[in-house]
Amino acid sequence: MARINFVAGLVGDPSLPGVRAIIDRLKTKGTLSPEQLVDGCLDLLGPVEVSSETRQELVAQAKEWGQTGWASETSSKTADKRVGEMLQLIVATREYQFA
Amino acid sequence: MAYQEDIALMAHLMRRAGFGAGRDELEARAAKGYEATVEELLHPETQPAVDVYTLLRYQPASLLPGGQPPMGNVNIMYHLVNTKRPLEEKMALFWHHVFATGNSKVDNYDQLLEQIGLFRQGGMGNYRDLLLTIARNPTMIFWLDNNQNHGTAVNENWGRELLELFSMGVGAYTEKDVREASRAFTGWTFETKIPRLPYGRFPWKFEYRPEDHDDGEKEFLGHRGRFDGEDIIDIVVEQPACARFVCRHLYNFFVADEAQVPAWSIEPPRDQKAIDALTATFRQSRFDIRSVLRVLFNSSFFKNARFQHLKSPAEVVVGSLRLVGAMSYRDPDTATCRCSPPTWVRTCSIPRASRDGIRALSGSTVAP
Numbered sequence: 001m002a003r004i005n006f007v008a009g010l011v012g013d014p015s016l017p018g019v020r021a022i023i024d025r026l027k028t029k030g031t032l033s034p035e036q037l038v039d040g041c042l043d044l045l046g047p048v049e050v051s052s053e054t055r056q057e058l059v060a061q062a063k064e065w066g067q068t069g070w071a072s073e074t075s076s077k078t079a080d081k082r083v084g085e086m087l088q089l090i091v092a093t094r095e096y097q098f099a
Numbered sequence: 100m101a102y103q104e105d106i107a108l109m110a111h112l113m114r115r116a117g118f119g120a121g122r123d124e125l126e127a128r129a130a131k132g133y134e135a136t137v138e139e140l141l142h143p144e145t146q147p148a149v150d151v152y153t154l155l156r157y158q159p160a161s162l163l164p165g166g167q168p169p170m171g172n173v174n175i176m177y178h179l180v181n182t183k184r185p186l187e188e189k190m191a192l193f194w195h196h197v198f199a200t201g202n203s204k205v206d207n208y209d210q211l212l213e214q215i216g217l218f219r220q221g222g223m224g225n226y227r228d229l230l231l232t233i234a235r236n237p238t239m240i241f242w243l244d245n246n247q248n249h250g251t252a253v254n255e256n257w258g259r260e261l262l263e264l265f266s267m268g269v270g271a272y273t274e275k276d277v278r279e280a281s282r283a284f285t286g287w288t289f290e291t292k293i294p295r296l297p298y299g300r301f302p303w304k305f306e307y308r309p310e311d312h313d314d315g316e317k318e319f320l321g322h323r324g325r326f327d328g329e330d331i332i333d334i335v336v337e338q339p340a341c342a343r344f345v346c347r348h349l350y351n352f353f354v355a356d357e358a359q360v361p362a363w364s365i366e367p368p369r370d371q372k373a374i375d376a377l378t379a380t381f382r383q384s385r386f387d388i389r390s391v392l393r394v395l396f397n398s399s400f401f402k403n404a405r406f407q408h409l410k411s412p413a414e415v416v417v418g419s420l421r422l423v424g425a426m427s428y429r430d431p432d433t434a435t436c437r438c439s440p441p442t443w444v445r446t447c448s449i450p451r452a453s454r455d456g457i458r459a460l461s462g463s464t465v466a467p
Contacts, residue, residue, distance in 0.1 A: 003412060007419045017424035018121055025122060044122055045422075047107050049406060098406040099114040099414060
C-alpha cells in the first residue's frame, strides 16, 4: 500500500509539470469518451499494458463520470481532476507494479 | 502502429535501463533509434553530469552528511531523480544491491556516498577492477570486518562474502577456499578510526599492513602460491562460476525476476540461453560490463521481457518523481522553505520526500 499511496499522491496533482504534460496531451484530442480517457491515460503513463478485466474496471469507473472535455473553464477543472483520478486508479493496478 | 510499437519498446528500455521517461523524451529517443539510445545510455560521459552545485546551494549538508543519514539520502535521491545519465545511476544501484553495505553499521554517510560514487564511476567498467576497488574500499572493509582479519587471527567474513555473494555463489567453492581467501586478505585494512567526537566523522583511507599479512603459501580453487588479495580476485574472475553468477545478477536486475540469490545453486536460470550469451560476452571481453550490457539490451530476450519484472521500491519512487517532474531544484522560490503542504514534493521539502521515499526504498513498509 505504501508504494501505491506514494505514487497516487503524485500523479493526482495536476500542478506538477509531468502530470500537466499528460493532461495537455489528452486535451489535444478534444472531448474524450470513457474508453478514450482510459486508453489515453494508460498510453501516456507508459504505455502500460493491462488485462481486459482491469481495463473494464477502469472503463466502468470512467463511464460513471461520462465524457471528459476541456470546452469551458468549469469543465476544464473537472476534466483535470478526472485525469488525475484516472491516473491514480491506474497506478493502483497490479499491472502498474511491473516494469 | 509501428510507431506505437517503437514507443512501447523505448518505454521498456527506459524503464529498465533507467527510471522511465515521459512521452516527449520517448518520442525523441524513438526518432533517434533504439540501438543509438542504447549506446548513449552505455556512454554516460556523453551527457552532462548532475548539477551538484545547485544541490549544495540549497542543501549544503548533503555534501558530507556524516551522522545525518537523511541528508545523505537527499544526495542520492537528487542524483537519481535529476540525472541525465540514467544507466549510470541504475548501475550504481545495481552494484549497491550486489555489494550491499549500510549506515546501520558503517555510521558514516560520507563513506557511503563515496562508495556509491565508486559504483557510478566504475559500474559499467571492468568487473575485475571493480571487485578489487571494493576489496580496498574502507566502507566494505569495515562492513565485513576485514579490519579484524589478522595474519595471526583470521576473520572469514569478507573472504566468505566475496565468494558467496559477490562473485560465484554457493556451491562453487569449499570451506577451505573461504579460509585460504581470507588469509590472503589479512593486512587489508584502513587507517585507525578516530572517535567521532569532538570533530565529527573523518574520511577513511585504505591501508595495507605487511606486518599483519599472512604471506604463507595458500591453496585456493586448485591454485597454489603465496597469494595476496589481488591474486585471489584474479583467480576468482577466471572461474566459469563467476561469469554465470554476475550475468545472472544482471539478468535478474534488468530482464526478468529470478529466484532469490541463495537458491541459485539449486534453481536453474529462467533463461539458460540468455545467461549463456551474456556469460560468453563477459569472458570474451575480459569482464567488461559495458559489453555485457550492450548484448543484453539489444537482445530479443530483453525486448520480449516487458512487464516481467516487479518494480523495486527504488524504481517506483524515483520513476514516479521523474515522471511528474518533481524535485528539480530549478526554481529558487521552491527552495525558500515557504511552500505549503500541497507542494511538498518541491525543493525545500526534499528531506521529507526522501524520508518517505527512502522508507519505501528500504522495502520495510512496502507490500510485495
